[in-house]
Amino acid sequence: MTNSTKFPDIKRTEIDPKAVKKFSSEADFVGLSLELLIETGSWLCVAGNLLPAVTEAWRADNSEKAEGEQGGDEVAKPSVAV
DSSP states (O other): OOOOOOOOOOOOOOOOHHHHHTOOSHHHHHHHHHHHHHHHHHHHHHHHHHSOSSOOOOOHHHHHHHHHHSOTTOOOOOSSOO
């Protein structure tokens, strides 16, 4: 199966530190942050569409089996040292 959809043009948000230093109002910062949010969201949409169309998920009967397999009142240890 081939995909004939063209890759979208995602506008890169240029950040000039000199221009940022000259920002005089909150609106300037909000405008820049919205541009960055749009760019980030665009890349997230592309990444999300790279995932396979069919994904495996648990059904209700799978979760009940998993609950029965747990070993009582054991507390799960964090995977990262705190």
